[in-house]
Amino acid sequence: FMKRSEDPTVRRIFQVKRPVGELVHATGLLWTGSQGGVWAELEHTGSSSRGADLFGWALVRGPGFGLSGPALVEAGAATE
Numbered sequence: 109f110m111k112r113s114e115d116p117t118v119r120r121i122f123q124v125k126r127p128v129g130e131l132v133h134a135t136g137l138l139w140t141g142s143q144g145g146v147w148a149e150l151e152h153t154g155s156s157s158r159g160a161d162l163f164g165w166a167l168v169r170g171p172g173f174g175l176s177g178p179a180l181v182e183a184g185a186a187t188e
Contacts, residue, residue, distance in 0.1 A: 109167040109179060116147050116165045131183060132166060145170025148180060 110124050116139040126132070137149040147165040169178040 109173055110150075111147065111165040113164050116141070116149070121167075132162065132180065134166070134180075138168065139165065141170070143170065143172060145172070 110122050111118050111120065112122060133151040134148040135151050139147045139149070141147065146168040148168050150162055150164055150166055152163040167173060167179045169175070173179070
């Protein structure tokens with residue numbers, strides 16, 4: 109799930125499907141929304157190999173999205 113805006117408070121959320129294990133580069137800045145969702149600011153990387161322009165905020169974890177676990181994990185945490 110992504111917010112395609114520099115402003116994490118925007119309400120419009122897009123469901124974006126990415127392959128499990130694909131790396132997404134973030135700035136390290138996190139934002140917690142009013143419903144408790146935690147979002148990570150993405151580094152603007154330009155076009156990805158799949159042709160999608162990656163920018164904005166990506167859901168890390170939170171209620172209301174039908175996920176059984178986190179949407180994003182740190183790259184090192186995924187192998188531990």
